[in-house]
Amino acid sequence: MLTNLVLNGAPVTLDLPDETLLVDALRDHLGLTGTHIGCDTSQCGACNVLVDGMALKSCTLLLATLDGRQVTTIEGLGTAEHLHPMQAAFRAHHGLQCGFCTPGMVVAGIAIAETYGADVDVATVRHALEGNLCRCTGYQNIVTSIMAGAKAMMADAGTGV
């Protein structure tokens, strides 16, 4: 089925079998391998992307059901020179070790910041990360990173950057 997306800000048209999952379209057909696959059971969140600004698990979405929507992957957030504030916060606060879960964590973090604002508290962040698994960090630095990233994002929004 023909599917039109706005992917990381640019229009793309894909013609793939109806059973194609968004994550497979991204990784196998578009070469966007920043979105990871960590499980088969929709539990780990490594595959999180933003669809119209909302965090969703791309391993559990059929590409063709997203016709006309805006999809943002980790590749669309920032560049190596200009990291997204949430990415910068993960770097500053050592919010990753192996990095496997990180794209999904950064996407979840952005959704948390957008939902709860700059002053989101620890308990809320921990609760909102229930759908994201990390096998390295023990989560502490991820939570710290998201809290710092939320502040930075909202400060940027405030100054119109």
Next chain:
Amino acid sequence: MTPFSLHRPDTVEQALAAFAGDAAWLAGGHTLIPAMKSRLRQVERLVDLSKLHALEGIEHMGDSLLVGAMARHVSVATSPVVKAAIPGLALLAGGIGDPQVRNKGTLGGSIANNDPAADYPAALLALNALVDTSRGTHAADDYFQGMFTTALEDGELITAVRFAVPLAFHYAKIRHPASRYALAGVAVARFADGHRVGVTGATSGALRWTQAEAALNSGGALPAVLVHDDLAADIHASAQYRAHLAGVMLKQALAAIGSAG
């Protein structure tokens, strides 16, 4: 996944016309897609409901709260209408899975699937709900028929659920730490003419806890544990533990709505 054809109708009429042969409805896909990925389920035709925006509505109508089948868990959790009419139902929806699951999973998909540990079935039972479908209306008491089994026939489409608005309602659950499904969940509703109690997770399918209802409605002693001949038992929790948890959840739910227990 094995290949299938996907159909994306714009209206309920088109959806019903598109359902033919070895077909299934696709709502949020957060049960169906994992099941198809692991080949527990294979279909030739999927009819996607995501463009049926008419099924997303949430309305307080007289004595009942109508929630469309395609209302996502996040919509129910954050809806001012739900929070005003049955705040405990908003809390229940906000406790399903995780944020990404709630952004996609729907009421209709949850009750069509009728997982024995799903949260909504207990609420539908306690809130004496009516399930509206393309073929008629089912009372919750007749609709849920045990593990993954409902009154739905092949191709029957759930359009909405009408919950009776109670005087008070609360749902308490012990979450499985990985999946967030209920190890045991108890929903209690107080109406002018008495209490209704729904249980999920503890048995092979959601059911009314008639012993607890009788105790509440006659002022007798509450059951300390759930006594049932079909208690669920698996690697996560034994039957005895689940029966005990149900008793604890009953007390928590009653305390939350200020009912003596």
